[in-house]
Amino acid sequence: MLRISIARLPHGDGLPLPSYATHGAAGMDVVAAEDLDLMPGQRHAVATGFKVAIPDGYEIQVRPRSGLALKHGITVPNTPGTIDSDYRGELKVIMINHGSEPFPIRRGERIAQLVPAAVTHAEWDEVDELCETARGAGGFGSTGGHGSL
Template sequence: MSLSEHIPVRLKRLPNGQDLPLPAYATSGAAGMDVVSAEDVVIAPGARHAVATGLAMAIPHGFEIQVRPRSGLALKHGITVPNTPGTIDSDYRGELKVILINHGTQDFAIARGDRVAQLVLAPVVQGGWIEVDELDETARGEGGFGSTGGVVALGN
């Protein structure tokens, strides 16, 4: 497959998604497609809401759709996706909803048609567990959170 080809994803517009734009790349180099809200909602500070998109899809087997925040909403208003990236599995056929949380200090109003998140189509590789008695040795070993340094507050 050439880099200019797209992976086809079957999409169903639900009744609440009529007349809304389909998810789309804002530029030719964009990794994510902007998706819009299919409802009007106000999210209070600290609150969460699953924003309807009016879309359902059949993601090809071996792929997922990752739901990611829009950087402008996060920076300017504290609006983000709390489970970033959210995952839409290839066997899910219900309405795509975007879970948003308001980390800001003011109510945040979303109007029907507002861009609320980005969708990234990504390949998925499923793993299989092999239980063993011992693991191979590495330079890091059992060093956990912060053990590789890099942040002064962590004490290197």
């Protein structure tokens, strides 16, 4: 099991640490450490009240909660968001309201999921030509659209 150091900030006192809601959950629920009303079309970096020290070779991915997205149009616009292992500031969740009504975010309510993930670093090998494939340079929609399913 991966161990991640976490430090509460003063405005995070009394809030639960990120945790898995069920045994099979892939993401840990994280809660808001502030109150606000997110207006339609508005974005806001929601405070969580803690900071972390992610081990080298890992990141934390920030993902939206599916229920908020479906029921209210509330999501994380840069999904998945990445928290890098060398970042030591407060973890904040960028949220956007795609709905038509103001959405209340209240301290202690679940706002997103956190998924620790291994990071693979790569190096580029510059070449004059790439090997051929059956697909070739076919891009967006070239393998068939939903109508062919």
